[in-house]
Amino acid sequence: MAPQETTPVPMQTVSLRVENLLQVPAEKTVATVDKKPPMDFDDILPHLGEFGIYQKLLFLMMIPFAFFVAFVYFTQIFITLVPEQHWCRVPELQGLPVELRKALSIPKEGDGFSKCTMYVADWQSVLAKGVKEADPSWPTTGCNQGWEYDFTDVPYETIATQLDWVCDNMELPTIAQSIFFCGAIVGGLLFGWTADRYGRIPALVGANLAGLVAGCGTALASTFLQFCVCRFLVGMAFDNCFTMMYILVLEYVGPKWRTFVANMSIALFFTAAASLLPWIALWLGDWKMLTIATSLPLAISLLAPVFIPESARWLVSQGKVDKAVRIMRKFEKINRVHVDPKIYTEFSESCRKTQKEEENQKAYSVLDLFKTKRLRRITLILIIIWMAISLVFDGHVRNVGTLGLDVFVTFTIASATELPADTLLTLTLDRWGRRWLACGTMVFSGIFSLLATMVPLGLPSATLAIIGRFSINISYNIGLQYAAELLPTVVRAQGVALIHIMGYVASILSPFVIYLANINPHFPLMVLGVLGIVGGILCLFLPETMGQELPQTLQDGEDFGRDQTFFDIPCIKKVSACTVALLFRLLAAFVAGHNFRAQKYAQCV
Numbered sequence: 123m124a125p126q127e128t129t130p131v132p133m134q135t136v137s138l139r140v141e142n143l144l145q146v147p148a149e150k151t152v153a154t155v156d157k158k159p160p161m162d163f164d165d166i167l168p169h170l171g172e173f174g175i176y177q178k179l180l181f182l183m184m185i186p187f188a189f190f191v192a193f194v195y196f197t198q199i200f201i202t203l204v205p206e207q208h209w210c211r212v213p214e215l216q217g218l219p220v221e222l223r224k225a226l227s228i229p230k231e232g233d234g235f236s237k238c239t240m241y242v243a244d245w246q247s248v249l250a251k252g253v254k255e256a257d258p259s260w261p262t263t264g265c266n267q268g269w270e271y272d273f274t275d276v277p278y279e280t281i282a283t284q285l286d287w288v289c290d291n292m293e294l295p296t297i298a299q300s301i302f303f304c305g306a307i308v309g310g311l312l313f314g315w316t317a318d319r320y321g322r323i324p325a326l327v328g329a330n331l332a333g334l335v336a337g338c339g340t341a342l343a344s345t346f347l348q349f350c351v352c353r354f355l356v357g358m359a360f361d362n363c364f365t366m367m368y369i370l371v372l373e374y375v376g377p378k379w380r381t382f383v384a385n386m387s388i389a390l391f392f393t394a395a396a397s398l399l400p401w402i403a404l405w406l407g408d409w410k411m412l413t414i415a416t417s418l419p420l421a422i423s424l425l426a427p428v429f430i431p432e433s434a435r436w437l438v439s440q441g442k443v444d445k446a447v448r449i450m451r452k453f454e455k456i457n458r459v460h461v462d463p464k465i466y467t468e469f470s471e472s473c474r475k476t477q478k479e480e481e482n483q484k485a486y487s488v489l490d491l492f493k494t495k496r497l498r499r500i501t502l503i504l505i506i507i508w509m510a511i512s513l514v515f516d517g518h519v520r521n522v523g524t525l526g527l528d529v530f531v532t533f534t535i536a537s538a539t540e541l542p543a544d545t546l547l548t549l550t551l552d553r554w555g556r557r558w559l560a561c562g563t564m565v566f567s568g569i570f571s572l573l574a575t576m577v578p579l580g581l582p583s584a585t586l587a588i589i590g591r592f593s594i595n596i597s598y599n600i601g602l603q604y605a606a607e608l609l610p611t612v613v614r615a616q617g618v619a620l621i622h623i624m625g626y627v628a629s630i631l632s633p634f635v636i637y638l639a640n641i642n643p644h645f646p647l648m649v650l651g652v653l654g655i656v657g658g659i660l661c662l663f664l665p666e667t668m669g670q671e672l673p674q675t676l677q678d679g680e681d682f683g684r685d686q687t688f689f690d691i692p693c694i695k696k697v698s699a700c701t702v703a704l705l706f707r708l709l710a711a712f713v714a715g716h717n718f719r720a721q722k723y724a725q726c727v
Contacts, residue, residue, distance in 0.1 A: 161472035163435055163446075164377065169465055170450055172376020173383075174457030180371045181383060183430060184364075186422050187326075188391030191364035193416035194333050194356060196399050196533075198302060199520065201340070201409040202282045202295040203529065207272035210240035210265035214249075220270075225255050229262055238265060238289035265289060275528065278407040281349060292640065294346055299520070299633040301350045305357025307626045313362040314619070322433045323426055326366035330423035333359030337417025341410040363420065364392075373435050374453070382548055385599055389544030396537035400530035441477060443470045486676070488616040491609070494680045501617060503660050504605045505624050507560075510657030511594065511601045512625035514567060516632040517650045518591040524639040524646060525587055526579030536591045543595035551600065555668040556607070558691055560600045561661040567593035568654025575644035575651070587647060594654065607667035610679035 171177065212227040226248065228235040241260040271283050281287075287294040309329065317325035336355030343349040368387065375383050399416070406412050437446040447466050454461050491501045522532040550559065567590045574586035609617040638645035665683020673679040 161469050162476075163373075163438065166450065166461075166465060166469050167374075167376055169459070169461045170453045171457040171459055173379045174453070174459070176453050176456040177371070177375050177379075179456075180374060180430070181387065184367055184371055184387045185391045186419065187330075187364045187367040188387060189395040190330060190333065190420050190423075191361065192392050192395035192399065193419070194337070194360050194363055196396055196519070197337075197413060197416045198299060198353060198356075199523075199533070200400065200403040201280050201412055202287070202298065203276045203280050203523065204282045204288055204292075204295070205271045205273055205276045207234075207274070208237055208269050208283075208288055209235055210238070211268040211270045212240060212245065213267055214245035220272075222254065223270075226253065227256065229256070229258070239263065240265060277404065278409065280409045281343065284409075285344075285346065287346075293637060296633040296637045298346070298350050298353055300630045302353045302357035302360070303626055303630045303632075305354035306360040306629070307623060308354075309358030309360060309362055310619075310622065310626065312358065313366070317366060317436075321436055322366045322370050323430060325362065326370075326426055326430075327423050329359045329362035329366065330420040332356070333363050334417050334420040334423075337420070338414055340413045340417075359420075363423070367426075367430070370430060370433055373433055374431075381551060384603075385544040385548045385551075388599070389541045389548075393537060393540040393544075396540065397534045400533050404530060438473045439477075441474075443473045446473075486613045486616075488613060488620050490613050490676055491617050491620075491679075494676070496681075496684075497610075497676065497679045500608060500664060500679070500682075501621075503663055504608065504617075505621050507564075507657050507660050507664075508601055508605065508621045508625045509628035510653045510660075511564070511597050513628040513632050513635065514564075514571075514650045514654050514657070515594050515598050516629045517635050517646060518567075518571075518587065518594055520633060520636045521587065521639075521646050521650070524636070524643050525574075525584040526643075527581065527584045532584055532588075536588050539588060539592035540595050543592050544599060547596050547599050551603075552668065555666050555691070556600055556604045557661055557664055557666045560597055560604060561658045563593045563596040563600070564654050564658030564661065566590075566658075567597065568651040568656075568658060571647045571651030571654060575647045579643060583647075590647075590650070590654070597654075597658075604664070604667065607670075608664065608673070608679075608682065610673040610676055610682075613676070 209224060209228045212223065215223045215227055218226070224235050227240050227243075227245075229239055229241065230236070239262045241256050242263050243256075243260050269283075269286050269288055273279070276283075282295055285291075285294075309332070313325045313329045316328055333356055336352045336359070340349065340352040340356065343352055368384070371387070372380050372383055402415065403412050406415060431449045431452065432445070434446040434449050437443070437449070447470060450461070450466070492498045518536065522536055523529045525532055547559075570586045570590035570593065574583045574590065577583050577586065605618050605621050606614060635649050636646050638649065665686055670682070673682045
């Protein structure tokens with residue numbers, strides 16, 4: 123059983139999302155001393171029920187928060203869409219049919235019309251002469267009277283079309299999205315600190331209220347600066363509006379259920395919300411209504427203190443053992459089980475004793491991860507891999523608009539891949555291990571992304587890109603757990619915090635990668651493909667954690683995996699030397715056409 127841990131660090135704050143995984147699976151951690159280990163929450167949980175009625179209710183209570191994080195994350199995509207067809211507005215020609223207006227005033231470019239230039243002419247004279255098509259020798263200028271949009275592919279006005287974020291201003295939606303991720307970094311620090319200082323429930327409510335207020339405020343934005351301020355504040359809610367609930371539920375379920383709850387909560391609830399969002403946008407048909415409709419539901423979080431218990435682990439870490447016991451008694455009642463009062467007494471005494479011992483322990487910092495050669499290498503590889511995963515995942519999310527198909531349908535299908543991806547991961551993660559599965563899925567993502575650049579835009583390209591998205595979905599969820607299992611307990615929270623901060627930094631760059639589509643539509647997938655392959659290969663330079671004891675001390679972290687070889691694959695049993703000899707002997711006999719006597723090797727089979 124993993125000992126109760128309280129890490130006295132500010133950097134712990136960003137990645138509370140993975141604290142839940144520190145106990146997965148429970149058998150990975152063992153007592154390192156001969157005396158009876160202190161009793162912790164995982165010891166008392168089997169008496170309360172590892173996935174009883176109360177835990178199932180908490181699992182269902184994750185539904186609204188999973189919807190919230192999907193809305194916070196993806197809504198900005200649908201309020202900044204720009205129709206593919208747009209051209210300069212010429213007020214003097216507004217009474218003419220669209221095609222005639224374009225034929226008279228817009229220069230041709232390739233197979234269509236220019237999006238950013240128009241002809242300069244005496245339009246009254248042109249109309250009086252009955253001219254039906256522009257003279258290519260006419261002088262041109264930029265769009266100084268605004269733009270017109272063909273709302274066929276995006277059938278509603280967005281803030282990008284309202285404020286004309288096109289041509290010379292086409293980078294503004296990209297900048298605004300990066301500012302959103304800057305807010306996510308600040309929010310991770312702020313609400314993570316809140317969760318450590320005041321509890322998970324206040325952090326959960328605070329993050330959702332930030333998303334509520336700033337999300338509704340977005341609808342009032344009339345300038346780029348106002349929009350960016352609101353999206354920065356909405357970004358502060360990103361992840362945290364769900365992560366705190368995610369942590370709470372995982373802390374209250376038994377180790378064997380945590381992989382299921384962690385992945386299926388995303389597979390079912392997050393996927394449903396993400397797949398539904400495009401159709402909410404189409405149904406409402408107004409970007410302001412969309413921001414309000416996806417922000418107001420966050421007010422439900424105000425009910426969290428009434429229905430959701432505070433983290434018993436956090437209460438214990440704060441010395442509030444009696445409150446933790448009261449919550450456990452509530453679990454006992456709802457789960458219809460009976461717990462011997464002596465167990466509560468032993469638990470309380472053990473927690474108080476452990477807390478006193480921890481007060482005298484040395485304070486560690488994230489810098490300790492970089493003081494020894496092997497642990498430093500592992501940490502740096504984890505950072506690079508997570509940055510690659512974060513950028514590739516977010517890149518695939520935002521690249522749907524460049525694939526040559528309907529953005530709403532493509533986004534729905536791509537989001538739906540989360541369900542089979544997380545289901546497959548739930549079934550295979552504890553059988554195939556982390557290392558090769560992470561490598562394989564990242565490399566597959568990269569390969570299919572690159573293949574998508576070698577076929578025509580449209581259905582072929584979109585199909586391959588969606589397969590790439592499916593693969594990176596698996597990698598993303600492996601990455602959440604892998605770092606938590608590799609870093610030693612004494613600096614685990616701080617180390618994972620650093621890794622996730624760097625992931626947010628990579629996400630800031632993601633919109634600019636997608637912006638490359640304005641130069642060449644294949645460039646984004648080329649970048650995502652290369653990053654996926656490189657990140658996948660780097661996974662092979664990490665130790666496997668499946669079935670291993672979690673490292674507790676810095677020395678444990680330095681020594682972790684030394685006994686492993688590069689080709690160790692958990693799902694393939696080690697073959698004895700005798701069996702290898704038997705296989706080679708059989709092969710040689712087959713090639714030579716000789717009879718083979720197996721008695722000598724009978725002991726191998």
